[in-house]
Amino acid sequence: MTRKPPEPVQVIKQRRDSALRALVNGVPYIQFMGIEFDRRGDELTAIMPFSENLIGNPILPALHGGATAGFLEVTAIIELAWQTLWEDMEQGRLDPTSLDPAHLPRLPKTIDFTVDYLRSGLPRDAYARARVNRSGRRYASVHVEAWQDNRSRLFAQATGHFLMPSRDAPRNED
Amino acid sequence: MTPKVETIAHQFLEALPHAKALSMTLVEISEGGRVVLSMPYDARLVGDPASGVLHGGAVYALLDTASGLASMLHAGSAGSTATLGMRVDYMRPATPGQRITAEAVCYNMTRTVAFVRATATDDDTTRPVATTNATFTNEPRRGARS
DSSP states (O other), X not given: OOOOOOOOHHHHHHHHHXXXXXXXXXXXXXXXXXXXXXXXXXXXXXXXXXXXXXXXXXXXXXXXXXXXXXXXXXXHHHHHHHHHHHHHHHTTSOOGGGOOGGGOXXXXXXXXXXXXXXXXXXXXXXXEEEEEXXXXXXXXXXXXXXXXXXXXXXXXXXXXXXXXXXSSSOSSOO | OOHHHHHHHHHHHHTOHHHHHTTOEEEXXXXXXXXXXXXXXXXXXXXXXXXXXXXXXXXXXXXXXXHHHHHHHSTXXXXXXXXXXXXXXEOSOOOTTOOEEEEEEEEEEXXXXXXXXXXXXXXXXXXXXXXXXXXXXXXXXXXXOO
């Protein structure tokens, strides 16, 4: 009996990165905000590079509370969608090369989102990571933390509930 | 409300780059810390490409801006504010192509904290798209003496 040789690392990386790219690039608002995602294995870190357009208090200056919340919400939604996508991809149920803007997995919908502003957002790049605390068939609860210069000094955090897309419904029929 | 307050509100919006980026405009302000802002539909702000529905973050930003302005225009305001906490409930997707209007009311003000409620609707004003409940700091403007 011969074992199948493992896939070359570059092939795996390429497949995972292109799936993530398709997911993120498909959402206009994420592009508008300039938010990017960094991947280490299945772990995602969201990055929001500083832009003048994100300012809400020009005197300080500080990031707009709405921009910070949008960043946190995007991080939570992409993390949830990514976990589903990752599982489907690793188990061979989904071919990431079939992912184009017209065939994206359906995204979870935000039900409620509570943002806690801990200190003012500086005119610098911001980072965020989401933790899925519970993910059921229908609902999910996600916590997100955002920081700038120091990982241990959060400038905002949020918790929200999300409605998961139904798993048996067809993906985005066209 | 006096033209002076309206001018301050206009200038406030004009000075906020993120509010300008989302093309927020002042609709109305009235006594007692009530503010109405609106924002046009913009394809760049879509959160669900399949349906063309705006991302919740864009609607949130409008509600947050209206709420902050409402706390600043309240009679008890010391001049400056920042969001402490805000909870949003998304009731239904905003209809693609329609303007979003947010109405915020600062319903309680203490020496240090403003409490603000806000509601967002599209053309169908009978069914809210989203509502928020927020707390804002109430503090003197930077550089000003308290």
